[in-house]
Amino acid sequence: xxxxxxxxxxxxADKIHTFSKFGDTGNGGITRLSLSExxxxxxxxxxxxxxxxxxxxxxxxxxxxxxxFKGSEDLPRIAVxxxxxxxxxGGNYDGILGVISAMEVAETIVTKKIPHRHPITVMxxxxxxxxRFDPAxxxxxxxxxxxxxxxMLASKDKDGITxxxxxDASGYKGDEKNRMNPKEYMAFVELHIEQGPVLxxxxxxxxxxxxxxxxxxxxFEFIGQAGHAxxxxxxxxxxxxxxxxxxxxxxxxxxxxLDSKLxxxxxxxxxxxxxxxxxxxxxxxxxxxxxxxxxIVQQVVDVIENIPKELAKCKVSYRKxxxxxxxxxxxxxxxxxxxxxxxxxxSCMRMYxxxxxxxxxxxxxxxxxxxxxxxIGGHSHCEIEKTSLDDCWKGANVLLQTIxxxxxx
Amino acid sequence: xxxxxxxxxxxxADKIHTFSKFGDTGNGGITRLSLSExxxxxxxxxxxxxxxxxxxxxxxxxxxxxxxFKGSEDLPRIAVxxxxxxxxxGGNYDGILGVISAMEVAETIVTKKIPHRHPITVMxxxxxxxxRFDPAxxxxxxxxxxxxxxxMLASKDKDGITxxxxxDASGYKGDEKNRMNPKEYMAFVELHIEQGPVLxxxxxxxxxxxxxxxxxxxxFEFIGQAGHAxxxxxxxxxxxxxxxxxxxxxxxxxxxxLDSKLxxxxxxxxxxxxxxxxxxxxxxxxxxxxxxxxxIVQQVVDVIENIPKELAKCKVSYRKxxxxxxxxxxxxxxxxxxxxxxxxxxSCMRMYxxxxxxxxxxxxxxxxxxxxxxxIGGHSHCEIEKTSLDDCWKGANVLLQTIxxxxxx
Numbered sequence: 001x002x003x004x005x006x007x008x009x010x011x012x013a014d015k016i017h018t019f020s021k022f023g024d025t026g027n028g029g030i031t032r033l034s035l036s037e038x039x040x041x042x043x044x045x046x047x048x049x050x051x052x053x054x055x056x057x058x059x060x061x062x063x064x065x066x067x068x069f070k071g072s073e074d075l076p077r078i079a080v081x082x083x084x085x086x087x088x089x090g091g092n093y094d095g096i097l098g099v100i101s102a103m104e105v106a107e108t109i110v111t112k113k114i115p116h117r118h119p120i121t122v123m124x125x126x127x128x129x130x131x132r133f134d135p136a137x138x139x140x141x142x143x144x145x146x147x148x149x150x151x152m153l154a155s156k157d158k159d160g161i162t163x164x165x166x167x168d169a170s171g172y173k174g175d176e177k178n179r180m181n182p183k184e185y186m187a188f189v190e191l192h193i194e195q196g197p198v199l200x201x202x203x204x205x206x207x208x209x210x211x212x213x214x215x216x217x218x219x220f221e222f223i224g225q226a227g228h229a230x231x232x233x234x235x236x237x238x239x240x241x242x243x244x245x246x247x248x249x250x251x252x253x254x255x256x257x258l259d260s261k262l263x264x265x266x267x268x269x270x271x272x273x274x275x276x277x278x279x280x281x282x283x284x285x286x287x288x289x290x291x292x293x294x295x296i297v298q299q300v301v302d303v304i305e306n307i308p309k310e311l312a313k314c315k316v317s318y319r320k321x322x323x324x325x326x327x328x329x330x331x332x333x334x335x336x337x338x339x340x341x342x343x344x345x346x347s348c349m350r351m352y353x354x355x356x357x358x359x360x361x362x363x364x365x366x367x368x369x370x371x372x373x374x375x376i377g378g379h380s381h382c383e384i385e386k387t388s389l390d391d392c393w394k395g396a397n398v399l400l401q402t403i404x405x406x407x408x409x
Numbered sequence: 410x411x412x413x414x415x416x417x418x419x420x421x422a423d424k425i426h427t428f429s430k431f432g433d434t435g436n437g438g439i440t441r442l443s444l445s446e447x448x449x450x451x452x453x454x455x456x457x458x459x460x461x462x463x464x465x466x467x468x469x470x471x472x473x474x475x476x477x478f479k480g481s482e483d484l485p486r487i488a489v490x491x492x493x494x495x496x497x498x499g500g501n502y503d504g505i506l507g508v509i510s511a512m513e514v515a516e517t518i519v520t521k522k523i524p525h526r527h528p529i530t531v532m533x534x535x536x537x538x539x540x541r542f543d544p545a546x547x548x549x550x551x552x553x554x555x556x557x558x559x560x561m562l563a564s565k566d567k568d569g570i571t572x573x574x575x576x577d578a579s580g581y582k583g584d585e586k587n588r589m590n591p592k593e594y595m596a597f598v599e600l601h602i603e604q605g606p607v608l609x610x611x612x613x614x615x616x617x618x619x620x621x622x623x624x625x626x627x628x629f630e631f632i633g634q635a636g637h638a639x640x641x642x643x644x645x646x647x648x649x650x651x652x653x654x655x656x657x658x659x660x661x662x663x664x665x666x667l668d669s670k671l672x673x674x675x676x677x678x679x680x681x682x683x684x685x686x687x688x689x690x691x692x693x694x695x696x697x698x699x700x701x702x703x704x705i706v707q708q709v710v711d712v713i714e715n716i717p718k719e720l721a722k723c724k725v726s727y728r729k730x731x732x733x734x735x736x737x738x739x740x741x742x743x744x745x746x747x748x749x750x751x752x753x754x755x756s757c758m759r760m761y762x763x764x765x766x767x768x769x770x771x772x773x774x775x776x777x778x779x780x781x782x783x784x785i786g787g788h789s790h791c792e793i794e795k796t797s798l799d800d801c802w803k804g805a806n807v808l809l810q811t812i813x814x815x816x817x818x
Contacts, residue, residue, distance in 0.1 A: 194640065195639075195640045196636070196637055196640020196641050196642075197636070197640070197641055197642075197645055198640070198642060201645065213639065215639070217685060226791075227605070227606075227787055227788075228605060228763060228764055228789055228790065229672065229673075229674035229676060229697045229763070230605070230622065230624070230672060230697075230699050230762070230763020230764045231603065231604045231605020231606070231607070231672075231764060231787065231789070232605050232606060232672065232787060233605075233606075233607060233670075233672065234669070234671070234672055234673070235669075236606055236610070236787075239674075239675075241657070241675055241676075241678060241694075242657060242661060242675070244654075245653075245654040245657040245658060246658075248650070248651060248654040249654055249655075249658060252651060256643070260642075260643070260644075262643070263638065263639060263640075263641065263642065263643055264638075264643070265648075265685070265686070265687075265688055266650055266689075267638060267650075267683070267684055267687050267689060268680065268683050268684060268685045269678060269680045269683065271677070271678045274677050274678065274679075275676055275677060276626060276674070276676045276677045276695040276697055277674070277676060277697055278674075278676050279676065280675075280676060285650075286685040288638045288639075288685055288686055290638070290639050321685075353639070354637060354638070354639020354640040355639045355640060378636055378640065378641060378645075379636075381687075382635070
């Protein structure tokens with residue numbers, strides 16, 4: 001690594017440690033649901049630290065937080081950040097590492113007095129996980145026009161509290177005019193953990209994220225005939241679970257013929273009546289399939305639509321639950337991330353994100369990209385989720401240099 | 410049919426209609442849980458009618474009811490009956506038809522003044538279904554020494570009421586000395602619906618039940634590795650649901666090589682975490698397998714024990730939940746049922762019962778047999794459960810003549 005600017009690794013470690021206390025489960029992870037008490041603690045810590053470094057802080061009407069460090073010229077802002085909410089019993093890296101590394105980038109720029117022309121805005125997005133209020137990526141979805149705000153305000157948590165009520169009570173509801181917008185912002189960069197095993201397996205330090213893969217999600221249903229386990233001869237049965245097992249085999253056989261980068265998952269199965277002495281008469285399972293190339297996704301849909309209408313004498317049907325198109329990040333920004341990773345001497349690979357992120361919505365209104373760092377064992381959304389401090393630091397350095405490069409544009 | 414004694418078909422129809430009101434769901438079926446208000450109504454109706462015909466009624470300590478019609482000699486009793494409790498949203502035939510046809514047999518004998526040497530005892534067994542208090546066949550199990558009475562008294566329904574409490578409140582708790590026993594009883598015959606489609610498919614009027622098939626019940630478990638649906642490459646996955654689908658295929662392939670009378674069911678599957686975007690890491694399913702020949706049941710166990718220890722990179726294990734041995738009914742009584750069906754000119758076939766019945770426990774202490782009548786569409790344990798009035802009447806006639814034949818011994 002040539003003489004490049006770098007973040008402070010110990011300071012970064014301290015930030016990870018500090019934020020791990022907000023919602024600490026006592027088992028190495030956190031539960032920090034959106035706008036819950038632990039989330040408000042994390043937000044307060046963020047604001048306190050950003051204010052101490054000289055940031056001007058505002059929030060918008062969805063409680064997204066914008067901590068802005070003035071630039072030397074009156075130019076559009078460069079935004080950088082992620083989310084600080086988690087799933088139930090989540091880890092200390094998903095989302096929050098993108099906030100922490102953005103904070104560390106700002107602290108490095110301020111303390112090292114690195115000149116920058118554009119204002120730099122460190123951000124927290126509200127309710128990315130959707131773990132308390134459905135759907136995920138709610139606030140970036142609202143401000144980029146994907147979701148209807150009134151519907152979002154009415155979204156209820158399991159205790160019947162609406163997102164609107166939680167927003168009012170949070171103290172973080174601000175003005176709609178403060179929303180990120182293409183006139184006042186020039187770019188958005190989000191660092192995130194990979195949440196998968198690819199970087200670790202490939203022994204890579206940095207994932208250069210080219211976009212977010214397109215996906216389809218279907219539900220299959222198999223209708224058979226219930227009957228007593230002891231009375232119906234095998235040849236007279238219409239066993240919906242057996243039909244479903246044939247369908248899973250069919251899907252694996254056919255989908256495995258497509259591209260090796262295709263990922264697909266039959267994650268949820270519901271069997272009815274689900275009693276050990278009754279032949280199942282209704283089984284449903286979901287298929288989630290993701291690939292960056294819309295042509296491959298279409299081939300998946302073809303496989304789905306060609307599933308036999310009858311399997312093991314049971315009626316087979318399917319319905320589309322949802323889909324999303326592949327989002328490609330800004331090519332120039334993607335190239336910058338790759339260049340910087342190499343200049344630091346870090347190993348890196350280009351990849352697509354499987355999971356969705358706020359950045360994919362922002363990409364519709366601003367030049368956007370993401371930086372991935374490795375997840376140990378590929379674990380995420382669980383308490384053992386971890387990224388080594390070294391990898392966190394490398395990611396923060398690439399983020400820092402990328403922000404500084406964007407500033408030069 | 411030669412000049413044979415017969416039950417009254419209209420009177421039988423009236424009984425079926427009367428009892429269908431106790432626990433009527435309004436959808437053609439009943440919910441008559443053991444010792445619930447509808448069950449107590451059915452018991453009261455039974456006692457009222459039996460008393461009116463001259464029966465002497467006692468109950469034992471498990472609330473089994475014995476309505477005895479004196480014989481002309483001081484001899485052991487012939488018992489006949491079934492249960493009047495049902496599953497939730499059950500039908501008007503399972504169990505209760507065995508009680509009703511026994512009542513009709515008694516009414517025919519009494520009103521036609523048919524002489525009999527032995528006392529005839531019409532019975533109701535308590536809590537055969539186990540739908541309110543686990544386990545099934547509780548009372549016959551207690552009086553034949555299969556179950557520990559104190560454990561049974563402690564069995565709770567979903568509202569936390571124990572069987573013992575329900576027993577005390579029922580008004581039907583009697584003396585332990587009234588239990589059916591081999592000294593005072595000479596035989597037990599139970600008429601029941603088939604609960605399966607075999608008799609209907611074979612166009613048979615009567616099932617001559619040779620016994621109750623032996624069974625084994627196992628649970629398989631597949632341990633994989635959870636992961637995000639979008640991040641883990643297919644080749645790196647350990648998908649427990651895919652492994653389970655391979656196992657279901659394996660079991661069908663191997664078990665289908667065994668005897669054509671073998672029935673087996675994978676009725677219950679539990680998938681964890683069962684979320685559409687997460688690769689399942691723990692899947693369990695049950696296998697229930699039944700056959701009259703212990704050698705075939707052993708072959709099933711061999712197939713289970715030879716399942717690969719690893720499927721689709723997931724760890725495979727199994728455990729036995731329970732098993733029961735084949736119960737053979739009394740050969741002489743089985744032959745009597747067949748002879749009588751033929752003498753009435755009814756078509757009949759020998760068969761084993763897949764489901765368990767009180768008769769299988771009684772068979773351990775008394776000469777016992779059962780008579781099956783066809784279930785339309787094979788339906789049972791549901792509101793559409795039905796046996797045609799003609800078939801009910803044919804069954805009652807065979808029951809009547811069998812009791813009279815036993816009386817001659």
